[in-house]
Amino acid sequence: MSDKKSYYITTPIYYVNDVPHIGHAYTTLACDVLARFKRLDGYDVMFLTGTDEHGQKVEKSAEKAGVAPLEFCDRVSARFQDLAQAMNFSNDQFIRTTEERHKISAQHLWNRIKENGFIYEDNYAGWYSVRDEAFYGEDELTEGEGGSKLAPTGAPVEWVEEPSYFFKLSAFQDKLLEVYENHPDFVLPKSRLNEVKSFVAGGLQDLSISRTTFNWGVPVPDADGHIMYVWIDALTNYLTAVDYPNENSEKFQKFWPANVHMVGKDILRFHAVYWPAFLLAADLPLPDRIFAHGWWTNEGQKISKSLGNVIDPFELIDTYTLDSVRFFLLREVPFGNDGDFSRTSFVNRCNSDLSNGFGNFAQRSLSMIFKNCDGKIPTPGALSAEDKALLTGIEDVLPQVRELMDKQAFNKAFDAIWSQVAAADVYISAQEPWKLRKTDPARMETVLYVCAEAVRMLAILMQPIMPESIDKLLGQMNIDNRGFDQLTDAHRIKPGADLPKPEGVFPRFEHATDEA
Known part of the structure; x- marks a missing residue:
């Protein structure tokens, strides 16, 4: 094993129900810059990114596209790999949750949590958002048009009743609060830690972690008809990439626990509440930090497909050159805050x-x-x-x-x-x-x-x-x-060394003019 200091940094794995946009590029860029910095500073680095390919939302998107789920995943995952190449990301692995090694890892984690007494079977009845792949309590919902109910994110929710396995999340309320108290940098920025602490202190309900109404996912071990809730499956990717369940492997010994899980603020709860609880339930060490960054707007407007103002990173690179795009995205806005993209x-x-x-x-x-x-x-x-x-x-x-x-x-x-x-x-x-x-x-x-x-x-x-x-x-x-x-x-640079005629490496840009 190398005696160099180790550093393990991850992006969230990106959901393949749509093509990559500027938000995906931004998160991975932050990880790439940190990974490159650490390598130059003498560290042995593991930098992970990839795609999250299971769940009801993917199944529905594939159905809409008229293809099998795996074929749909292959197609969209390839676009994320294209983005990694186009942005010159230096990731060491690109993981896909449809890989066999990941299925083994997720099922092993499930069994370990179950053996430790934190999984039980019951019936689930409650509000579920397919878009968010998340369950919500009645008190979290708002009213939409025509009396419909909406998640805090604005996503529609539907009432779901089905047999389910549950994770005893409620058993970890005090332990999680202790983690936040003893490790004040566990969640950054500080404002996000305060959000998380407030949510956990408000009381945790046990979490439904299996589904029976669709089948595109990792099967629950020894439970016919049940597949794992997409988040317990997805989060396990961070372990899969370092050879879990082989905890004696050189990779696991060197890189787990992760130094930083980089995420967007919309998925902070899954990473700062559910993930550490799963790890505690499995007697596994917790990551050092979860960092939740902000969102981009476009010329002052919220970015959305309906407004037609989604920022395409491939187009930006073609227009402004790759390194200029990389530079602007991380230089312009304090990381962790929301930022506005203006040409x-x-x-x-x-x-x-x-x-x-x-x-x-x-x-x-x-x-x-x-x-x-x-x-x-x-x-x-x-x-x-x-x-x-x-x-x-x-x-x-x-x-x-x-x-x-x-x-x-x-x-x-x-x-x-x-x-x-x-x-x-x-x-x-x-x-x-x-x-x-x-x-x-x-x-x-x-x-x-x-x-x-x-x-x-x-x-x-x-x-x-x-x-x-x-x-x-x-x-x-x-x-x-x-x-x-x-x-x-x-x-110092050596006197007498040859210096050929230098060429500029940074282009100068002109402001776009409005067409008549």
Whole structure:
């Protein structure tokens, strides 16, 4: 087994009743950036994503499409895999709940919970939302048109009566409250933890965890006609991917419990209440954190198919380039808050931070070296206080960024890096190497060396968010070693190294004009 520190991060597995949209891209992007960051920081990383393919909603969607459920799942799951490729996600596994290994894992977890006395058989009668795949109490419902009843999400509900197996969720109320109390970062952001605590403190009802009115799901062991409730099946994927039920496997030993389950705020209850209760019932360790991020609106409007304003990530990439999309989504809005997607904001942010900001600094610095130093990294003289301050500032930002990434405060982490981009801009403007070329060539070479080193270090820090663009930039500089361990004065850029004519890596965008 590797002696490297381990890090296990998961996306929710995405439900295959529809094609991927910007929300799916956003969640997986956050995980991808964190996974890349941890790898560069010396960790052995497991990054998991995939698709949730069982349940009544999938069965109905397949029926509507006129195909068998598995064929429908194959088709839609492929689109999520296409998105992972298009967004350059670095996931180590893509799991599908229709895989045989997952069925074995889910049934084993069920048996273990049952053996521990937390599953019993009874009849279920209550309100169920097919769209949410969730049960709701009478007190949670609102009234819709014509006296119909709606879930808190606005989804329609129907009255369901059927034989069912139940999970003794009520037995875990105090234990869950204890978890939240003893581990205040178990759910982030803090506002979400308060929601969860309030829900659990209000009293937990036992949970119906099997269905008999349809059959597209994992069969309940030794119970003909029963299939598992989609959430106990779906959540188990996090265990399946690390070889459960083989708890002695190297993968399980190394990566369980997970460090972060990243989810949208709409599925927080399943992850922060049901999932830890299932794990406690099975005597399995709990994950370190569940992070629930916010939702995107589109130009101030709620995103919905009926409004026709669903944001297609594939179209965004075609219009604006991949790394610009990646950058904007995590830079623009505090992670955990809701955010508004505006094309004006997109163009302004990318032009300001990338094209006019870091891109401009890198292009100016490397072009001056190419023109004035025979296409080679210059040899510096003694460094001045200003030279040292710039380089030390960039070195010192890594611990800050590390701490912010560990809190999933992505935009603050990028703020910290861009504060050093601003410092580099101030430095080159103050030092004026274009004037030094005539007045003090030796000092010019020192300044340009410091600028090249600043570009190298800043680029290494930016790799997780813009891997393709930064790969091109570091490739132009012939930098092969790109881990965060290279961000010290012991690994400075080598004087005399060849520097070919640099090319810009960040495009500048124009604002779209309204057609007449």
